Amino acid sequence: DTGVSQNPRHKITKRGQNVTFRCDPISEHNRLYWYRQTLGQGPEFLTYFQNEAQLEKSRLLSDRFSAERPKGSFSTLEIQRTEQGDSAMYLCASSPPGTVEAFFGQGTRLTVV
């Protein structure tokens, strides 16, 4: 499968714990995005990388959230001290150079109990 890969697919964590999600973009896609989607809503932009540089962060991305993309390959999204409001689907997408399309992964569904 050569699509965007996200792991884990599901994560249940207790409030206050830290969690980390991984995204492997499609090969040679230089742009990588993270979005968050809650039930009944469209995805909301969190952050965007071009290669290894994080170029934009949403105000939704509080200090408890951090994203990295070392060497411009895979990316991780970490949430520290999780809260119940963090429960959502976290979606990763990637785009090749010079194109408009963004291709999404299947998402990581986070439940904070």
Next chain:
Amino acid sequence: QKEVEQDPGPLSVPEGAIVSLNCTYSNSAFQYFMWYRQYSRKGPELLMYTYSSGNKEDGRFTAQVDKSSKYISLFIRDSQPSDSATYLCAMRGSNYKLTFGKGTLLTVNP
């Protein structure tokens, strides 16, 4: 007012019907207009995109953009039960950030 407004439905139609899905937006900087399809518990799948105003057709799907009215549409002809999904409109300007509508839940009944 949200930047992108989309009626969440739900919308239920018989098989073979023509479906019309719509979004309005307020940001004049939007230049690229996309439609994504999302099945339950899956990631969004890009159906098609258009740049600026005009029409674009791909098989049973036609996308229309009217920038003067800040209104976009997706038409599905000869709808099939397999078209049952949530349809999301999305838009962006010169940066790469997509702004999505809430999505419209469509059910096509056999």
